[in-house]
Amino acid sequence: MNKNIKHEGRRIKSGIHFILGNYAVVEGALAAGCNYFAGYPITPANEISELMSKRLPEVGGIFVQGEDELFSIYSVISASLAGAKSMTATASAGFNYMQEGIGYASAVEVPCVIIDVQRCRGENFATQADVMQMRWGASGDYESIVLAPSSAQELFDFTILAFNLAEEFRNPVIVMSETTIALMRERVEIPEKESIEIYKRMYTSLTPEEYLPFKAKNNSPPEFAPMGKGYHTLYTLNYRNEDGTMDWDAQGYKKLYQRITGKISENKDKICITESYFLNDADAVIIAYGSEVRPALDAIEMARNDGLKIGMLKLITVWPIHENLIKEIAKNIRRIFVVEMNIGKYAKEIERLCLPFCPVTNITKNMGIIHTKEEIYAAIKEAW
Amino acid sequence: MVQQRTNPLRKYIRNRKLPHFFCPGCGCGQILNYFLKAVDDLQLDFKKIITIGGVGCTARIPIYLNTDSLHGVHGRTLAWATGIKLYRPDLKVVIFAGDGDLVSIGGNHFLHASRRNLDVTVILVNNFNFAMTGGQVAPTTPFNSVTMTTPYGSKENTIDVCKLAVSAGATYVSRWSTAKPIQTVKSIKKALQHKGFSLVEILSQCPTNFGRYALRTGDPEKVLEWIKNRSISKTKAEKLNEHELKDKFILGEFIDKKRPVFQGTTLFKEEDN
Numbered sequence: 186m187n188k189n190i191k192h193e194g195r196r197i198k199s200g201i202h203f204i205l206g207n208y209a210v211v212e213g214a215l216a217a218g219c220n221y222f223a224g225y226p227i228t229p230a231n232e233i234s235e236l237m238s239k240r241l242p243e244v245g246g247i248f249v250q251g252e253d254e255l256f257s258i259y260s261v262i263s264a265s266l267a268g269a270k271s272m273t274a275t276a277s278a279g280f281n282y283m284q285e286g287i288g289y290a291s292a293v294e295v296p297c298v299i300i301d302v303q304r305c306r307g308e309n310f311a312t313q314a315d316v317m318q319m320r321w322g323a324s325g326d327y328e329s330i331v332l333a334p335s336s337a338q339e340l341f342d343f344t345i346l347a348f349n350l351a352e353e354f355r356n357p358v359i360v361m362s363e364t365t366i367a368l369m370r371e372r373v374e375i376p377e378k379e380s381i382e383i384y385k386r387m388y389t390s391l392t393p394e395e396y397l398p399f400k401a402k403n404n405s406p407p408e409f410a411p412m413g414k415g416y417h418t419l420y421t422l423n424y425r426n427e428d429g430t431m432d433w434d435a436q437g438y439k440k441l442y443q444r445i446t447g448k449i450s451e452n453k454d455k456i457c458i459t460e461s462y463f464l465n466d467a468d469a470v471i472i473a474y475g476s477e478v479r480p481a482l483d484a485i486e487m488a489r490n491d492g493l494k495i496g497m498l499k500l501i502t503v504w505p506i507h508e509n510l511i512k513e514i515a516k517n518i519r520r521i522f523v524v525e526m527n528i529g530k531y532a533k534e535i536e537r538l539c540l541p542f543c544p545v546t547n548i549t550k551n552m553g554i555i556h557t558k559e560e561i562y563a564a565i566k567e568a569w
Numbered sequence: 570m571v572q573q574r575t576n577p578l579r580k581y582i583r584n585r586k587l588p589h590f591f592c593p594g595c596g597c598g599q600i601l602n603y604f605l606k607a608v609d610d611l612q613l614d615f616k617k618i619i620t621i622g623g624v625g626c627t628a629r630i631p632i633y634l635n636t637d638s639l640h641g642v643h644g645r646t647l648a649w650a651t652g653i654k655l656y657r658p659d660l661k662v663v664i665f666a667g668d669g670d671l672v673s674i675g676g677n678h679f680l681h682a683s684r685r686n687l688d689v690t691v692i693l694v695n696n697f698n699f700a701m702t703g704g705q706v707a708p709t710t711p712f713n714s715v716t717m718t719t720p721y722g723s724k725e726n727t728i729d730v731c732k733l734a735v736s737a738g739a740t741y742v743s744r745w746s747t748a749k750p751i752q753t754v755k756s757i758k759k760a761l762q763h764k765g766f767s768l769v770e771i772l773s774q775c776p777t778n779f780g781r782y783a784l785r786t787g788d789p790e791k792v793l794e795w796i797k798n799r800s801i802s803k804t805k806a807e808k809l810n811e812h813e814l815k816d817k818f819i820l821g822e823f824i825d826k827k828r829p830v831f832q833g834t835t836l837f838k839e840e841d842n
């Protein structure tokens with residue numbers, strides 16, 4: 186890292202701004218302490234790299250425009266292993282290439298942040314079609330943490346959250362952005378440095394002789410050892426024992442992946458964040474995430490004006506899915522609507538959880554355009 | 570009386586990791602030794618060396634070493650190396666790459682790391698095939714060779730990795746073979762001390778796969794003999810024409826120069842106003 190940081194004071198631009206969603210991501214990353222970024226040009230994520238290339242070097246960080254997205258993800262992973270807070274940003278086509286790296290980062294338990302600004306195949310129109318790829322894109326067993334912002338402000342806030350979750354759980358965290366919010370200018374409030382919470386990576390207090398790189402409590406990540414200090418940690422994709430050596434052991438493999446997936450699936454209550462709107466008296470509930478939350482809320486206002494008691498569960502954490510909460514809601518209502526911009530992918534997951542309790546109607550739109558409130562309201566009325 | 574003595578290089582090897590998994594007669598064990606000999610001669614701080622392997626037989630060299638290491642993904646070694654080297658320039662990064670790993674799947678990263686003059690050392694073990702997967706044709710397999718995926722002989726031209734590195738911008742490039750231990754160790758030492766992108770290509774015998782399929786012998790000595798017979802020094806090669814150099818491996822140093830090393834795509838500069 187650049188030891189002669191000239192302008193650390195420029196890192197957090199506290200105040201009120203009117204900025205592009207993509208810029209809000211950059212400001213969020215910087216506020217979270219990001220000091221390594223690699224990216225490859227792709228619309229509609231370019232503004233992230235462009236602003237990073239200016240902002241990161243001025244606060245002593247490193248910016249690299251890689252030769253492809255594989256470079257981006259792998260250099261971000263290794264920089265993190267070397268101690269950096271690192272991030273990459275791409276859009277759907279580039280996100281494809283990153284899956285292999287996400288698999289490695291999940292297996293080796295590497296904190297890093299990936300921004301995917303979803304776009305329609307080859308075109309920069311609005312979509313949420315990568316929602317399943319964010320969960321299942323890589324080969325092998327793993328759990329994902331995916332956050333879905335719905336505004337420029339949330340792009341800022343959730344990018345910070347993503348860095349914190351990544352460090353806390355030693356896992357890659359994906360911020361699921363969309364053309365809609367990435368390329369929209371909005372009010373973004375950047376707080377004072379003191380009121381931004383940052384999760385600091387803890388390093389082991391053990392000596393190299395005592396330290397076992399992959400020994401951890403059940404459902405928890407292991408402790409990091411600093412690089413280059415004689416801990417000789419082997420970060421291999423292959424199965425490795427707690428001491429980090431690479432020797433196949435069927436029982437050990439099972440245990441390792443129980444822990445790696447369990448640290449997320451068994452900590453859902455800690456990880457999952459949702460917001461509820463009018464749930465108290467709701468007969469039916471909309472589940473929405475990302476930018477679709479906005480027209481969905483407007484549609485609820487229309488419905489309520491007409492006397493239909495409908496509420497909304499906004500998913501900030503799309504993965505892991507907050508199973509218990511969603512099931513609880515389903516038990517007490519007549520119907521669930523899932524609003525999303527794809528062929529109806531997340532709806533299947535909601536059906537899996539809710540069908541024993543109530544019907545699920547999916548309100549999908551898959552033509553590069555976000556729903557209007559009228560469209561959502563019409564779909565609600567039809568099913569009511 | 571026979572005195573029990575430990576190999577002085579044993580201290581660099583992970584506990585409980587030996588014996589290694591390389592086939593009898595494989596060059597990888599020799600190359601591991603050459604590297605450790607170079608490190609030991611130079612008295613480098615072993616804690617500050619990060620070793621990286623992708624996948625393949627060669628890529629397993631780091632798993633035996635008492636270093637922080639990355640391993641297990643095919644072809645991304647130089648992307649890994651970049652993240653570490655830029656963030657921690659105080660560390661020495663050494664990559665052990667098979668020919669498939671470095672110039673087949675990882676070819677693009679190789680061009681760009683050379684171009685950028687990334688300050689790392691690549692030890693390329695060229696065994697002329699994809700060994701770990703069972704002996705398939707590689708970009709380094711000689712024309713017309715029979716391999717597991719070229720039953721009628723290979724109809725693809727080969728890559729001269731050293732030439733490629735030089736033209737892409739690498740600043741230290743050499744080629745040796747396991748048959749030349751002294752020169753190889755010397756060259757690895759130079760590479761480790763070089764500031765900038767250094768590549769040492771080591772031609773190496775793979776008796777199990779390349780030997781048996783392409784040369785019709787599983788005898789390591791014979792495979793080594795084949796490498797030796799085809800090798801020619803750079804000084805001698807300079808006097809020969811293209812025809813005479815056909816099917817020859819040129820050994821020697823191809824470039825050794827200074828150029829600023831990579832620190833990032835753009836570096837901060839105060840705006841003048």
Ligand SMILES: Cc1ncc(C[n+]2csc(CCOP(=O)(O)OP(=O)(O)O)c2C)c(N)n1
Nearest residue numbers: 624625626627643667668669670699700701
């Ligand atoms: C993405 C991916 N593709 C393919 C493989 C299978 N594979 C394992 S090792 C290897 C190539 C080995 O050849 P080389 O790099 O020359 O190393 P060697 O074994 O010859 O030392 C391949 C293709 C893999 N592990 N991952």
Ligand SMILES: [Mg+2]
Nearest residue numbers: 667668698700
């Ligand atoms: Mg090979």
